[in-house]
Amino acid sequence: MNLVEKIIERAKSNKQRIVLPEATEERTLRAADRVLADDVADLILIGNPDEIHSLAKQWGLTNIDKATLIDPENNPKSEEYAQLLTELRKKKGMTIEKARELVKNPLYLGCMIIKTEGADGQISGALSTTGDTLRPALQIIKCAPGISCVSGAMLLITDKPQYGEEGILVMGDVAVTPMPDASQLAQIAVCTAQTAKSVAGFEEPRVAMLSFSTKGSASHEVVDKVVEATRLAKEMDPELQIDGELQADASLVPSVGEKKAPGSKIAGRANVLVVPCLEVGNISYKLVERLGGATALGPILQGIARPVNDLSRGCSVDDIYKMVAITACQAMDAKK
Template identity: 55%
Template sequence: MELMNKLFEAAKANKQRIVLPEGEEQRTIIATEEIKNQGLAYPVLIGNQEKIMSMAKELNVDLSGVEIIDPNSYEKIDEYVKAFYEIRKNKGMTMEKAEKIVRDPLYFGTMMVKLDDADGMVSGAIHTTGDLLRPGLQIIKTTPGVSVVSSFFIMMVPDSPYGENGMLLFADCAVNPNPTYEQLAAIAIATADTAKNLCKIEPRVAMLSFSTMGSADHELVEKVRKATELAKELRPDLMIDGEMQLDAAIVGKVAAQKAPNSQVAGRANVLVFPDLQSGNIGYKLVQRFAGAEAIGPMCQGFAKPINDLSRGCSSEDIVNVVVLTAVQAQAQNK
């Protein structure tokens, strides 16, 4: 957990304001106390103050000093409604609709980030990934030059020789069901940049398939090949290779047989899955069978950091994602 220790220290050194729209949810309340006590961020809970404080008392949680905002009584709600209307008026938005939508905690939290009243947002303990992405894509939108929002997991595998001393990044495991080859190339590039900027490692990206360097011929394999070619063309500074099977990507002996001329094979620390089914299944297999800690899913590609949680997350998971979001915000605020 050396990486997380470094990220915790980075978060403490320059605390960011992170909004938690699921403020009335038990695990979120427990996590908020930990975030406050460790000085990891300035957490902002969205919800009814009386309900949140009552639940905190039942949980024996101290939320003193934590900001709690109820959209229904927030002094800047009219400003938020007008701003949201302006963003969406060309899509048929009316002021009446905006008035209702912005009071939804997820939309409200996203507007806080958009209007710089928060540096980042974390949600997903009780909402789906789609619930988070919808306001994110409508309000925050993508970083200029980035064509697609995607997700990644940081997988920490105990006592493992693979990846970067047991740490690997998996993408995309939560957002894009069946990416085109152009989107797959964009996901590979985004995850490589995340590995470099957030995890401080030199990325070695494997584009996964059921074929290694032409061992099979199929339209699904062709998509991965084209994605690899495009990613290399767009970012020749990155080590990206494929198509390759998982064992060729991470096992040196297999790589020597199947892909002897690859800089990535046998040494990959970033695994890009060809579609959401394989990515989602893959991270859960490693999490359950290898006892890995799966940190995420984190989002990449948004103009400002908003991140997702698994609905099966623990309060500790929420703390970790808040820390990662804070460090993302630090980088974007430079």
Template identity: 60%
Template sequence: MGLFEKLTANAKAKRQRIVLPEGTEPRTLTAADRIIADGIADIILIGDPAEIMTMAKDLNLENIGKATIVNPADETVIDKYAPIYFELRKKKGISMEEARMTSANPLYLGCLMVKAGDADGQVAGALNTTGNVLRAAFQVIKTMPGIDVVSGAFVMVLPEGSPYGTNGLLIFADCAVVPEPDAAQLAQIAVSAGKTARDIAGIEPRVAILSFSTKGSAKSERVDKVIEATKIAHEMEPSLVLDGELQADAALVPGVANSKAPNSPLSGRANVLVFPSLEVGNIAYKLVQRLGGVQAVGPVLQGLAAPVNDLSRGCYPEDIYKTIIITCNQAIGLKGNN
């Protein structure tokens, strides 16, 4: 059974409520219709109900009527959620009127539904920028305890028979969000990536924080950052199997690890690779994807107290469908740890 078959089965068995704030966007509606038809999640659409149903009819979608539709122009809806936003942001000096206006924004309304326990996760970005999607999530849902940085991971599905990773899977992070993490942020990214390995890939994490140095083979402030990040990550989660600083071959190849890092707990069998900067991570995942024939699933946003995932504005309905499935599994994983 492949990765998405496993994720789909888990989502079906433990149905979650996923809110889609871009409820009048055709690709989003098409994906939502398929999710409902396949019995994967309970869908909440934000948008004008008449417009949503007209569009569903035009697209020949037969299941949208089974979704919960929330109208952001409905005053009773704003009456319910605006006070929540006001309490979250009143120290910033906002008024109740400003809270009501912001709560009518579908991105914020969806996050407020998650915050209130009326939804389990949100997927957006087919129409909105990553910055707007993340801003709403930061302000409303916030980050997990002990984490103050949100990062992006990719699940790399390797070709059959690959000797790397676990069950043909590797996690790459951060490849999407934080340009130049400091040591503390890098440690948090490592811990969050370990959780992504469990919740999305279904593998027990073995985390390598990468560098151009292995155990002191080079001297640099950049190497010092990775060493410090490794120390902080161990303090954050002592039970996590993690090591750094390691070059990529020392992280992935047992023979090289035996030579370069003989005392590493990873023994050259890392399945989570944490990159020292976004520049390195983004280049690495795209090179591996294109040159190695590897499927890159993501980015999966990690570190939030409840799952919110961002889409590319050039996405296809299939991308949205798969992102909803990933979001369901993140929500299931978070509940399992509470």
């Protein structure tokens, strides 16, 4: 069983309630039909029910009736949600009139459903920008305890079993925070290790804090940031297996790790890679994907109290299907 199959089976074993706020979008509705047919998750579809049923009939989708449909224009809980949103955002100047309009927005509505424990996670992005996806999540659901920055992890599935966890690695941040400071980088490390557990199923995340230096081989303020982030991550999670600063080869190749970082428990054995900035992460995973032939799954947003994931607007039906399973696995972990 490959990693994707394991993620799907894990989702099926403890079904979570996932909101799809772009339910009238064709790829989303087709993915929803597959999710429901395969019993991967319980779905809440936001949109006009008549339109959803009409589109399902038009496209030959036979499982949509298994989902819960919520019409944002005729939702009996709209006033309850508007009152709560006003309370949540009153210090930011939220008025009841503005809140009543916002809770008709499917992205805000989905987050209100999660906030009031009616759902466990949300996925959007087939039609919406990353900013539009994240804004209501951060305003309503907010960050997880002890976390102040959101980041994105990528699962890298390679044909090189000698690296990572039988060829699988988790890399962060590849999607959100352009230039994290030491505190933010520490949070990214802790969150990426958690994603490695909840989504990739790693029993023992081993985190390498990457740099162009290994254990003082070079001196620069950006190296100092990685060293400080490593220290802070250890304070945040004393049980976390983490080391840095390490170069990429020292983190992955045992012989190189032993030579460059003798005595390190992570060098040569890392399965989680944390890069010093978004630029490095985005470039790195795309090079590994295109030149190295790796399969990249994600980005998986992390750091939010309940999972809210962002899709590429060029996503496929299969991408959405997989992201539902990934979000479900994150939701299980968030409840612990």
